[in-house]
Amino acid sequence: MEKHSKAEPLHILFFPFFAPGHMVPMVDLAKLFSSHGVKSTILTTHASAPLSQPTIDHFNSNSTHHHHLLPIIALQLVPFPSAEAGLPPGVENVVSVTTPEMRAKMIQAISLFRQPFDQILREQLIDAVITDNFFVWSSDAAAEFGVLRLVFSGSGVFNHCVGDNLLRYDPMSALQTEDETVVIPGLPHKIEMLRTQMLDPKKRPELWKLALDMREAAEKSFGDVVNSFYDLESHYVEHYRNFIGRRAWLVGPLSLYNRDVADNSRRGNKVSIDWDECLNWLDSKQPGSVLYVCFGTLSHISNAQLREIDASGKDFIWVVRDTEGGLDWLPEGLEERRGLIIRGWAPQILILNHTAVGAFLTHCGWNSCTEGVSAGVPLIIWPLFADQFYNEKVVVEIEKVGVAIGAKEFGFSLDTRSLIMADVIEKAVERVMGEGEEAAAVRKRARELRRRRRGRWKRVDHLLLI
Structure with missing residues (x-):
């Protein structure tokens, strides 16, 4: 050539x-x-x-x-x-x-x-x-x-570090029962997880093999391009470079490159709501009063679980992409009283950056994490599968810019996950949107992380090209 x-x-x-x-x-x-x-x-x-x-x-x-x-x-x-x-x-x-x-x-x-x-x-x-x-x-x-x-890969540096150490040390091979916990070895923080929250090589050997193959291929490559930023994962950027020993370039949050309504309205699928309609609704709400709910593009949520979510008593924007039977679960008159339902693809970045939004109830996919953090919005974490339980650790335990809902089962299908009840959801929402000291501290840390990220993005608007 x-x-x-x-x-x-x-x-x-x-x-x-x-x-x-x-x-x-x-x-x-x-x-x-x-x-x-x-x-x-x-x-x-x-x-x-x-x-x-x-x-x-x-x-x-x-x-x-x-x-x-x-x-x-x-x-x-x-x-x-x-x-x-x-x-x-x-x-x-x-x-x-x-x-x-x-x-x-x-x-x-x-x-x-x-x-x-x-x-x-x-x-x-x-x-x-x-x-x-x-x-x-x-x-x-x-x-x-x-x-x-x-x-x-679309996930963060922490997930790379956890994945590498799980493959390197295989701590799950010694587990005997389903309810055991795992301490991920060799990390800067003590990261402890339930066995049920993790990809189990005994139950999904084909995915474990794929993970091994991905690691081998990555080691033969020149390096990693990661949709993250130093202030969010500083300990693990250093760990990745010094302990794992692979090159990594942090280029995120990539969502910040979409800087106007036109950029964000064309990002991904066609937006299923008129932005002016959404904006007018948000403008009518008090600052920090709206709960934004979205579980990503691949998540399947049962009708029974959706009914439990309507417990916060907050005004909400709720993105509904997949249900068992349309919107039969929706309580009569709920949308008219205090909610905006988006049926399909939502202009998520625009919504998160509106002053009316006070919290983000999310499945904790990495894109949603970085977009919420970049907007300075506290996160309520409800992981389902893939890297989402690991992302929860970054948000809740390491950076402390969100709270966990208490999900315990890694699973793609509805029948693998326990129902999380309304009172648990309500308490989690109150922990970030309420008047208590914990909520105020979480919101303050989220705003500070946003300030640091935005400041650095404006100062360093370049990418190191190899």
Whole structure:
């Protein structure tokens, strides 16, 4: 492969995993690179393209920075091998996955993208690739073509440290009963978790193997690009560099790169509510009086659990994306009395940054964590699966900018999780939105973390390019 002339910009290929929580921040990352003169190409499939196309089009139509014309971001589409993977037609994104069998086939389908990935590296002048950590084979593929590979996982540094130490020491192998706790060895803080809150290698050996493969591929890569910032995870940035020994560049929160209504309205799926309507509703509320509730794009919440959530007595904005039977659970007249229900994709960053929002009840996905923290909003943490129980530790125990709801079961399906009752939810909301000393302290720490992050982002509006 011939190298281009020095006058041409660097060309980086971005390849996100097929899930909104992975695609949205990687598109933000491509925008950040392109704003510094890098030519960016995002690789995805036809069904996942709508998550990226609107924000890319908006960036390209406004591609000037300090009076210089920027390289546009290209979107390159490849077919999704549904038939080869045994998936139904049209199931090309984790959002469409409805059964454990489909989830396993989605993971299997990842390996089938090696051939089109190789073809792009063969035919185009690519200087570096930034690929999702799920694409473990991309490390070897990049090496074969003499191209740097950087890893993007969508989670924070703390999660990387915990994952590496679990794989390194395997403390769960010695456990005998379901109700035992695990102290994660080798970390700067004492981090203790229930066995039921963690990915259990005995119960999910295929996911444990995938984690081992991802670690091996990351160790062969040039380094990690992380959607986080130093003030949020300072102890673990140092631990990652000094103990684990891998390079890591912190580029977050990437959500801050979306600086106006137009940017945020085009980020991810099409927003399902008119922003002016949402803004007018928020403007009618007192500062800090609104509870924002959102469990992310992949979470399934039972109707029985949804009924329990309506216990805070607070005005609320509630994002509802998946229920067992529409909105049959919704108490009659609730929305008219004190709530705004958003049925679908919400302009989350705009909502969180409104002064009326006083707390964020969240599943604790990493994107939601960084977006809430960046807005200075205290978090009420309700983890469900993936890295969410680890993220809870960062928010609640290390930075103390939120409180835990008390979730104890790691699980993708509804029947694996215990019902959390209304009185527990009400107490958690009061702990961050009430008048007590604890609530005041949590809110103060959240505002301070926001101030430090925003100040640093304004002062250091650049990215170290390799």
